[in-house]
Amino acid sequence: MAALRTELELPGPYPGDAVRDAEAAVDALCLPAYDLTAVDFVTIDPASSTDLDQALFIETDDDGGYHVLYAIADVPAFVAPGGPLDAETRRRGQTFYAPDGRIPLHPEIISEGAGSLLPDQDCSAFVWDFRLDGDAGVTSVGVRRARVRSRAKLSYKGAQADLDAGTASPLLGLLKEVGLKRVRLERARNGASLNMPDQEIVQLPDGGYRIAAAPQLPVEDWNAQISLMTGMAAAKIMLDAKVGILRTMPPPDERSLHHFRLQTEALGKPWDGEVGYGEYLRTLDPTDPRQLAIMHSAGMLFRGAGYTAFDGTVPEAAIQAAIGDAYAHTTAPLRRLVDRFVLVTCEALSNGGTVPGWVRDALPTLPEIMAGSDQLASRMERMALDTVEAALLVNHIGQEFDAIVISGSKPQKENGNGSNGNGKNGNGKNGNGNGSSGIIQIADPAVTARCAGELESGTKVRVRLVSSDIATREVHFELVQ
Incomplete structure (x- = not known):
């Protein structure tokens, strides 16, 4: 894992001048006069998380609707434009979650201390104030800085268990x-x-290390819906003012849709195109081997995501196709650079102010920064997973496993540029040799890898581990005849 950090040139320890900049900002922090510490906010995150970006409060309205307050960590309060900390965050772009420890976007004194919405700590936050109708549609929204205090740090697993047992708090019920x-x-x-x-x-x-594979809990989806709602509200505010930065993604092209439709037919759960592909995907059961294979195949429909900055005109391509609306990243400023600029923009516009010059100057540079950071994070995650998979399997060479084929056979390349390890994108080193290969998934350990042989998507097969090399991250299976 240490070698992986070196190979990818991941950011190292935080520079001293940036740390001192952060320490001075924490010491000088002045909490907002607008006081919402009487509101019973809670955070809901993975149990081990300490960099807490969001805190939530929901109550019902007298008219049958809902009142939602969504507090987002006030990272801009700690980052002076043009200072050493600002420069270092732009160099990093985001927090990198490496298996042997995260590489934070901000120094820990901010990301896990004064800037994190930890329970029983008075914090500065951007508080989004939503009024929803009875169908949870947004009727009004505003955002302003406020002093907040979270009451509890909830975990996804704990919250889901309480909801399933009928012992959840009224807030979780809402x-x-x-x-x-x-x-x-x-x-x-x-x-x-x-x-x-x-x-x-x-x-x-x-x-x-071990690899855990688990489906998303329902409460994670419900919590994500609040974040999505906030991102769509942020996009609307910026589009109305013709200044800001969006997270965009084009709709899938006809070729991808046609290929996906053929895949669904071959796997026994055809999509006829009469309903949208989003509605079709919701019907899939990941515990069914063939439907799991369809879900992997659907990745071709979610391509081309990027960032679009604008100032003075509305961009022609403003929609994030998977969300079905204009959308902006704004709810994770401790972990993602672009959110800091979106929060400042929306707070200014929501309250009749002007967008600061340092924000407008930065907007054209953010898409490239975020694209580079996203690519590095994806590469790190893929290579780390390949490494751990190889390590988990290295003592099992020659053993047989039950597996599910999630992608059918295709010819391997002679120059060794097929997929290795998780085999999701064909950029690994394994797969040298001729013949056919596909992508399989075994349950224990939870590994996805390339396998030689004639394989049919969605089928259960028996495979044998031929080789596993930690240093090169190469794993090779073969079909048991």
Whole structure:
């Protein structure tokens, strides 16, 4: 893992001048006069998280609607434009979650201290104030800086367990109610989500690693709906004012849709195109091998995401196709650079102010910064997963495993540029030799890899591990005849 950091030239320890800049900002922090510390905000995150960007409060309105307050960490309060900390965050772009420890966008004194919405700590936050109708549609929205205090740090697993047991707090009950209604609105605008089981590298107490694969919990989706709602509100505010930066993605092209439709027919759950692909994806069951293969194939429909900055004119391509509306990243400023600029822009516009010059000057540079940072993070995650998969399998060479084919056979390249490890994108080193190969998934350990042989998507097969090399991240299976 240390070698991986060096190979990818990931950011190292935070520079001293930037740390001193952060420490001075924490010491000089002046909390906003607008006081919302009486509001019972809570955070909902993975249990181990300490960089807490969002805190939530929901109550019902007398007219049958809802009042949602969504507090977002006030990172701009700690980052002086043009200072050493500002420069270092622009160099990093985002927090990198490496298996052997995260590489933070901001120094820990901010990301896990004064800037994090930790329980029982008075914090500065950008508070989004939503009024929703009975169907959870937005009727009004505003955002302003406020002093807040979270009451509790909830975990996704704990919140889901309370909801399932009927012992959840009224707030969690309302999150479920609003979340389900927002999902219905997502369907109505032809939004799409691809909730595949995640492969996550988990560090063990003894310093070792394992790979965990688990489906997304319902409460994660409901919580994400609040974030999506906020991102769409931010996009609307900026588009109305003709200044800002959006997260955009084009709709899938006809070739991709045609290929996906053929895949669904071959796998026994045809999509006829009469309903949107987003609605179709919601019907898929990841526990069914053939439908899991369809979900992997659907990745071709979610391509081309990027950032679009604008100032003075509205961009022609303003829609994030998977969401089905204009959208902006604004709810994770501790972990993602662009959110800081969106928050400052929206707060100014929402309250009749002007967008600061330092924000407008930065807008044209942000798409390239974020694109480079996203590419580096994706490469790190892929290579780390390949490394851990190889390590988990290195003592099992020659053993057989039950597997599911998630992508059928295709000819391997002679120059060794097929996929290795997780085999999701064909940029690995494994797969040298001639013949056919496909992508398989085994359950224990939770590994996705390339396998030689004639393979049919969505089928269960028996495979044998031929080789596993940690240093080169190469894993090779073959079909047992």
